[in-house]
Amino acid sequence: MSSHKSSRKNISNLHVPEPLNRPGDTPDFSNLHMPDLVSDKTHTLPRPDPMVDAYETEELASGLVRVLTLDGRTKGPWDPKLDADTMRLGLRNMMLTRSVDKRMFTVQRQGKASFYMKSLGEEATAVATAMALKDTDMVFPSYRQQGLLLSRGYPLRDLMCQVLSNSGDKLEGKAIPICYSSREKAFYSIGASLGTQMSHAVGWAMGCAYKGTDGVSCAFTGEGATAEGDFHYALNFSSTYRAPAIINVVNNQWAISSFQGIAAGQSKTFAYRGLGFGLASLRIDGNDFLAVYAAIAWAAERARAGGGATVIEHFTYRKEGHSTSDDPSKYRAKEEPDAWPLGDPVDRLKEHLILIGEWDEERHAALEKELDAFVLKAYKEAESFGTLTTETGINPRTMFEKVYEEMPSHLKRQRQELGI
Amino acid sequence: MPKNNNAKQMNMIQAINSALDIKMSQDPDVLVFGEDVGYFGGVFRCTAGLQEKHGLHRCFDAPISEGGIVGTAVGMGAFGLRPVVEIQFADYIYPAFDQICSEAARLRYRSNGDFTAPITIRSPMGGGIHGGTSHSQSPEALFTHIAGIKTIIPSNPYDAKGLLLKAIEDNDPVVFFEPKRLYNGPFDGDLNKPVDSWANHELGQVPEGHYTIDFEKARMHKEGSELTILCYGTMVWVAEAAVRETGVSADIVDLRSLMPLDLETIVASVKKTGHCMILHEATRTSGFGAELSALVQEHCFYHLEKPIVRVTGWDTPYPHALEWEYFPGLERVSKSIIQMMEG
Numbered sequence: 231m232s233s234h235k236s237s238r239k240n241i242s243n244l245h246v247p248e249p250l251n252r253p254g255d256t257p258d259f260s261n262l263h264m265p266d267l268v269s270d271k272t273h274t275l276p277r278p279d280p281m282v283d284a285y286e287t288e289e290l291a292s293g294l295v296r297v298l299t300l301d302g303r304t305k306g307p308w309d310p311k312l313d314a315d316t317m318r319l320g321l322r323n324m325m326l327t328r329s330v331d332k333r334m335f336t337v338q339r340q341g342k343a344s345f346y347m348k349s350l351g352e353e354a355t356a357v358a359t360a361m362a363l364k365d366t367d368m369v370f371p372s373y374r375q376q377g378l379l380l381s382r383g384y385p386l387r388d389l390m391c392q393v394l395s396n397s398g399d400k401l402e403g404k405a406i407p408i409c410y411s412s413r414e415k416a417f418y419s420i421g422a423s424l425g426t427q428m429s430h431a432v433g434w435a436m437g438c439a440y441k442g443t444d445g446v447s448c449a450f451t452g453e454g455a456t457a458e459g460d461f462h463y464a465l466n467f468s469s470t471y472r473a474p475a476i477i478n479v480v481n482n483q484w485a486i487s488s489f490q491g492i493a494a495g496q497s498k499t500f501a502y503r504g505l506g507f508g509l510a511s512l513r514i515d516g517n518d519f520l521a522v523y524a525a526i527a528w529a530a531e532r533a534r535a536g537g538g539a540t541v542i543e544h545f546t547y548r549k550e551g552h553s554t555s556d557d558p559s560k561y562r563a564k565e566e567p568d569a570w571p572l573g574d575p576v577d578r579l580k581e582h583l584i585l586i587g588e589w590d591e592e593r594h595a596a597l598e599k600e601l602d603a604f605v606l607k608a609y610k611e612a613e614s615f616g617t618l619t620t621e622t623g624i625n626p627r628t629m630f631e632k633v634y635e636e637m638p639s640h641l642k643r644q645r646q647e648l649g650i
Numbered sequence: 651m652p653k654n655n656n657a658k659q660m661n662m663i664q665a666i667n668s669a670l671d672i673k674m675s676q677d678p679d680v681l682v683f684g685e686d687v688g689y690f691g692g693v694f695r696c697t698a699g700l701q702e703k704h705g706l707h708r709c710f711d712a713p714i715s716e717g718g719i720v721g722t723a724v725g726m727g728a729f730g731l732r733p734v735v736e737i738q739f740a741d742y743i744y745p746a747f748d749q750i751c752s753e754a755a756r757l758r759y760r761s762n763g764d765f766t767a768p769i770t771i772r773s774p775m776g777g778g779i780h781g782g783t784s785h786s787q788s789p790e791a792l793f794t795h796i797a798g799i800k801t802i803i804p805s806n807p808y809d810a811k812g813l814l815l816k817a818i819e820d821n822d823p824v825v826f827f828e829p830k831r832l833y834n835g836p837f838d839g840d841l842n843k844p845v846d847s848w849a850n851h852e853l854g855q856v857p858e859g860h861y862t863i864d865f866e867k868a869r870m871h872k873e874g875s876e877l878t879i880l881c882y883g884t885m886v887w888v889a890e891a892a893v894r895e896t897g898v899s900a901d902i903v904d905l906r907s908l909m910p911l912d913l914e915t916i917v918a919s920v921k922k923t924g925h926c927m928i929l930h931e932a933t934r935t936s937g938f939g940a941e942l943s944a945l946v947q948e949h950c951f952y953h954l955e956k957p958i959v960r961v962t963g964w965d966t967p968y969p970h971a972l973e974w975e976y977f978p979g980l981e982r983v984s985k986s987i988i989q990m991m992e993g
Contacts, residue, residue, distance in 0.1 A: 368729075401762040411761035418728070419761035423752040429718050430753070433725020433733075440681070440707060440731065447725075459745070463718030470713060632763045633797050635821045638866060638910035 249489030251562060257569035263498070264545070265294050267571055272296045272515070273306035277524070280532035284510045291501040291511035294545060297520035300573060302581035310362075310524040314588040320361055320519050321579050321589070322597065324353035327377040328576065329601045330386065333609055334393055338407075338554045342617040343393050345407045349374045351517070351549030351567065354575035355480050356450075357381050358522035363448060363530055370418045370431035370449040373408055374480065374548075382415045386605060390612035397623030398615030404632070425451055425458030428477065432464045435473035435539070446533040448476040448526070453500050453543075454485025457493045465507040465541065474533035476526065477504070477541045480516065482548035487561035504541025516546030517575040520582075545572065626650050657855040661848040662833045665807035665856045666696045666772070669814040670734060672860050674704045677732065680818060682709040684719055684736030684772075693738055694774055694833060720746035720771060724754050727767040727823075734818055740775035740827060741787045754823035755798030770817045770824045775803070776884050776931050777963075777977055778831030778839075782970030788883075788932035788963070793825045794909040794941065800824045800865060801908045805832060805886040806853035809906055812863030819862065829883035837884060838891035839979030866910035870919075874899035877991065878919040878926045880942050882906060885929040885978070892983040898991055908938055916942070917949045924955040925990060929978060934962040956993075961986045 251257045265272050272294045278286060297309045312320075331348040338346040349356065356377030360369070369378050379389060391398030393407040401411060411419035418434075421427060431449030438445035451461060456479055468475045479500045483490050490500075497503065504511030510532060514525045522544060529540035549567040551558045563569075583589030616623045630637060630645045637645075660668065673680045682697055688711040691698030700709040712719045716737050723733040737743045743750075754767040777786035793801045800822055804810035810828065817824040831837045835846040836853075848854030871886055872893060877900040879889045886904045893900045901919040905911065920926045926946050928939040939960045946958055961978045969976055 370725075401760070401764075404762055405760040409760060411764045413761075413764045419757060419765045421753055421756065421760065423748065426721065426749060426753050429721025429749070430725035430728060433722035433727075434729045435725075436722060437726045437729030437731050440726075459717050460721060460749075463713075463715050463721055466713050466715060467718050467722050632759050634800070634910075635758070635766070639913065640910065 247491040249491065249562065251566050253559060253561065253563060255563045257563045257566045259569065259571050262571070264571070267300065273299065275306070275308070277307040277528070280528050281535055281537045282510065284508050285505065287510045287512060288505060291505055291513055292498050294513050294515055295521050295525060296515040296518050297524060298518045298578050298582055302578065302585040304520060304582065308521060308524045310520055310527060312520065312523065314583065314586070316361070317519070317579060317583055318589065320357055320523070321576065321583065322601070323357040323361070323377065323381040324519070324576050324579070325598060326601050326605070327353045327357060327380050329598070329605045330376065330380065330389070333605050334390065335554065337393070337609070341619050342613070343407050344395070344618055345554055346393060347373055347408050347553045348550045349376055351570070351574060352480060352482055352546045353377050354519040354522050354579070355478070355516045355544040355546060358519045359448060359478070359526045362523045362526035363446070366416055367445055367530070368416045368418055368431070368434050368447045370427040370434070370447060371420055372424070372427065372450045372452055372455065372480070373420055373422055374452070375450050376408070376410070379410060379412065379415060379417050382417070384412055384415050384417070386608035387612045390609055391615050394612060394615070394617050395622055395624070396612070396616035398612060399624070402628045403622055403624045424455035425460035428460050428464035429467060431477070432468045432473045432475050432539075435468065435475035435533070436471050438474055439472070444534050446474040446476060446530050448478065450478045450480060452485055453479055453481035453490045454488060454493050456500055456503065465504060465509060468539035469507040469509055472536065472538035475539040476529045476533060477509075477539055479541065479543045480546060481543050482546050484548050484552070484558070484562065486552040486556055499543055501541055501543035509538065510540040512540065513543040513545055515572055516544030517572045517578060519575055519579045547572070656858050658858050659849050659854055660807045660856040661835065661854065662804070662807045662810050662828065663694060663696050665811040666814055666828065667698060667700070668856065668858070669811045669818070670697060670700055671703065673815060673818045674700065674708055676860070679731045681726065681731055681733045682736070683712045683733065685712055685714055685738045687711060687736050692736060694830065696772070697736065716742055716746040717749050720749040720754065723769045723771070724749060724757065724767045727769040728757065728765045732768055732818055734770040734772060737771060737773040739785050740773045740789050741784045743773055743789060746771070747792070750793070750799060750823070750825065751796045755796050758822070759798060766821055767823045768821045770814070770826055772814075772826045772828060774830035775827040776829040776831055777968055777973055778837060778884065780970065780973060781968070783967040786968035786973070788930065790827055790908055791932060791936060791938045794938055798823070800910065801827070802865065802906065803827045803829065803883045803908060804906060805829065805883050805904050806836070806851070807848055807856050808853045809863060809869065811856055812861050813906060815860060816862040816865060820865070827883070831884050832887070836887040839888040839977060840891060841974060863906070865907040866912050867907065868912040868915040869904040869906055870915070871902040871904045872900065874901050874923070876900060876923055876925060877987065878903060878916075878923045879929060880905060880916060880926065881929040882908065884931060888978065888980055888983050889929055891980050892987055895980065895984045896987045898987050913945060913949070916946065920946050920950040921953045924953050926950070926954065927959045927961065927986065927990060929983060930962050931978060932963055933965045934960060935965050937962055956990055959986055959990050
C-alpha cells in the first residue's frame with residue numbers, strides 16, 4: 231500500500247455527526263428518530279403502575295409518550311384527564327411565560343439588560359411540571375425553566391429586577407440575568423455551570439428520603455449537558471440510593487449551535503440512558519402540555535412511594551436562539567422552528583380547549599392582550615429600580631457580603647481598600 | 651492548649667474519628683459518606699466503627715465519583731443536612747473541583763444567602779508514604795484561591811479534632827486536608843529516626859468531649875526571637891526539628907487555617923524577628939507560600955532584614971523513587987536556616 235488511505239471498506243472512519251438541516255436547507259425532519267406521529271402508535275403506549283420495575287419502561291424510553299393528537303384531541307392511557315380550569319391555567323401560565331420572554335428580550339435589545347434567554351416553544355416542559363408537582367417540591371432548573379417560577383406565582387417585578395440587576399434585585403446584582411433563586415418558591419439557585427445542579431437535586435432528594443418527608447426534587451438539564459459527568463453522577467447516585475428525584479432532559483434539539491446528535495452520539499434516545507442505571511425512563515412529547523403533566527405526576531408518585539428516580543426526556547424544540555447572544559440563522563435552517571413536526575405547546579393546548587368547547591379565539595386574544603399589559607405594567611415598575619445602563623443603585627459594599635456567612639478580615643481589608 | 655482532665659491519648663485518626671462520632675451523636679443532620687468509609691471504615695480508618703454505631707444511613711459508601719460525592723453533598727447541605735464527605739486522597743479531588751469551586755463556593759453568594767452549602771470535605775494530603783504522583787499531593791493553594799470556601803490543615807490530633815468539629819458546625823463549605831504522614835505520629839522528615847508516636851506528645855492528649863478551635867487563628871508552636879517560620883501540616887514538625895538542630899531562636903507559626911488566615915499573628919511575629927521563612931510541601935510556583943510572601947512583604951517590608959525564603963516541594967510531580975529528594979525535609983530546611991541567618 232502506497233498510502234495510509236486503504237482501499238479496504240471495513241476501515242474505521244472518524245465520524246462527525248451533522249444535523250438534518252443547515253442554513254439554506256428546506257427543513258426536513260423525516261430522518262428524525264421519532265415514531266410515526268400520524269398513526270396512533272405513540273398514543274397507545276401503556277401507562278404502567280408507577281411502581282413498575284424500571285426495565286419495564288423500555289418501550290416508553292424508546293418511544294414517545296403523547297396525549298394530545300396533532301388535531302387537538304386527547305388519546306391514550308396517559309391522558310391525565312385534567313379539568314378545563316386546570317388546562318386554562320396551564321395555557322395562561324405558558325402564555326404569561328411567553329409574554330415575559332418577549333418583553334425581556336426587547337429590554338435586552340434596548341441595552342437595558344446584559345443578557346436574556348427565552349423559552350419559546352418549550353413552555354410546556356416547565357409549566358406543566360410546576361403544576362403537576364407540589365409547590366414545596368424543590369426544582370433544580372438549568373436556565374430555561376422560568377415557566378416554573380412564573381407558574382408558582384413568583385412576582386414578575388422580582389424576576390425582572392433580577393434580569394435588570396437593579397436595586398430591586400433580591401440577589402443584589404450578584405448573579406447574571408436569569409440566574410434566579412427562590413427558596414420560598416422551592417426554586418433552586420441557578421448556577422449556569424451546566425449540569426452541576428443535577429447531583430444537587432439528588433442530594434436534596436436523599437435528604438428528603440433521609441428525613442422521611444414526602445418531598446421530591448425535580449432537576450432539569452438540556453440534552454447537550456447530558457454529556458457532562460454531573461449528569462451521570464446524578465443518575466448513578468439516584469439509582470444507588472433510590473433518591474426520590476425526577477431527572478428531566480429537555481431535548482430541544484440544539485445546544486447553542488450544536489445539534490442534539492453531538493451529545494447523543496449513537497444513542498437511541500436520551501431517556502434510554504436512564505435504563506442503563508436501572509431507572510424508570512420515559513420519552514415524552516415536550517410540546518404536549520398534558521403529556522408533560524402526566525409524566526411528571528407519574529414520576530412524582532413513583533418517587534414519593536419509594537420507587538426512586540425517573541428520567542424523563544422532553545422531546546421539544548428551541549424556537550429561538552440559545553440566548554440573546556447568538557443568531558440561530560447562522561447555524562440552522564431559518565424555517566426549522568415552524569416546521570417542527572410536534573407543533574407549538576401553546577397552540578396545541580389552545581386548540582384542544584377550543585375543540586372541547588372550553589375556549590375560543592376571542593378569549594385567547596383577550597388573554598394575550600391582558601397578559602401583555604400585565605407584564606408591561608410590572609416591567610415599568612421594575613425599571614423604576616434602575617437598569618444596567620442607568621443607575622443600578624446597588625451598594626458596592628454588598629459585593630463583599632455573602633461570600634462567607636461572616637466576613638473574614640481579608641475581605642474587610644479589601645473593602646476598606648475600595649474606600650467603602 | 652487548655653488543660654483538660656478528660657484528655658485521652660489519641661493519634662490523629664482517632665481524634666478525627668472522635669470528632670465525627672461526637673457530631674453524629676449530637677446532630678442527626680450530620681451524615682458521613684465517601685469511598686470505602688462505611689462498613690470498612692475508610693482506607694485510613696478515620697470512619698471506623700461509625701456505621702456500626704450510628705447506622706447504615708448515617709455513614710455509607712459512595713460510588714467512585716468524587717464529583718458526585720461533593721455534588722450530592724452540596725444538595726444535602728442546601729436541603730439542611732451537614733454532610734461530611736471523604737475524598738480518599740487529595741490527589742483525587744480534581745473531579746470534584748468544579749463542584750467545589752463553581753457550586754459549593756458560590757451558592758451562598760449567587761443566591762444572596764438564599765441557599766448555602768454547609769459541607770465539610772475531608773481529604774488526606776501530602777507525601778511521605780511512598781505514594782508517588784497520585785497519592786502525595788498538596789493541592790491546598792488551588793482552594794485558597796477560591797472565594798467562598800475555607801481551607802484548613804491541622805498538624806496534630808488536638809487541633810484536628812477541634813478544627814474538624816468547628817468545620818462541621820461552620821455554615822460555609824470547608825476543605826479539611828489531613829496530612830496523612832502525621833496520622834500516626836509527628837514526622838520531622840528524618841528517615842533515620844524511629845517512627846515517633848503521638849503517645850509521646852502532649853498534642854496527642856485529646857479531650858474526649860466536644861471542643862472547637864476557631865478558624866483564622868494560628869497556633870504558636872514554638873516561640874523565639876530571631877526568625878519566623880510560617881508553616882502548616884507536616885512541615886510544622888520539620889520546622890521544629892530544624893530549629894532544634896540549628897539552634898536558631900524561632901517563632902514556628904502553625905497556620906492551621908489558611909483561609910481565613912490569621913494575618914495578625916504572622917505580622918506580629920515577623921515584625922518581632924525581622925526574618926521570615928515559609929515552608930510547604932506543595933510545589934513552589936503559585937503555592938500558598940507565594941501568598942504568604944506577598945502578605946509579609948506588604949505588611950512587614952520595613953522590618954525585614956533579609957529577603958523572605960521559601961523552602962518547598964520542587965515544581966515537579968511528586969516522584970516515587972525520589973520522594974525524599976522532593977520532600978523539603980530536615981536537611982534542606984536546616985541548611986536554608988543556616989544560610990539565611992549567617993548569610
